[in-house]
Amino acid sequence: MFERFAKDAAKVVHDAVEEAAALGSPTIEAEHLLLAIAGGRHGGATFLLEDAGLDADALMAALEREHELSLAAAGVAIGDFELPATPPRPRRTPSFATSSKRALERALKVAVANHSRRVGALHLLVGVLRAEFGTVPRALAGAEVDRIALATRAERMLG
Secondary structure, three states, X not given: OHHHEOHHHHHHHHHHHHHHHHOOOOEEOHHHHHHHHHHOOOHHHHHHHHHOOOOHHHHHHXXXXXXXXXXXXXXXXXXXXXXXXXXOOXXXXXXXXXXXXXXXXXXXXXXXXXXXXXXXXXHHHHHHHOOOOOHHHHHHHHOOOOHHHHHHHHHHHHO
C-alpha cells in the first residue's frame, strides 16, 4: 500500500511512528496519524486542522481529555496513579493498530474515488476523520470540532 503514498503522506506515516514511540505506545493509532498531520507541515491537511483550532498542542490536549474521560467512565482516575514524567519508549518499533490500518484503508479509497495516482496527506486526514468510532471522534467531539464538516472541507480541497 505504501508504494502509492506521495512524499507528504509517507512523511505523515513516518512522523506517526515517531509520535507513537515518543508517547510510549507499542502501537500506531489513528490519533498518532492526526498528531503527525497537526505537528508537521503538510499543506492543506495541516491548514485545515489549524483552521479548526487544532494545532499540535490543542489536539494533544483534546486527546488527553478524552483519555481521562474514558478512564473515568471505567472508574479510574489518572490522579490515583503516579505516572512517569516521560513515558518509556517501546522496545521495538510500534506496529500499526486497527484504527490506523482502517484510516489508511479509507485514505486509499478516497484517493481511488478521486482518481488520484497517489495518496496524499489530505487523503490521510479524510481517512482519519471518517472514523465513526474511537479515540479520534470522541476527542474531536470533546473539543467541539465537527469532524464530518472538517472531512467534507478536506474532500472539497481534493476536488
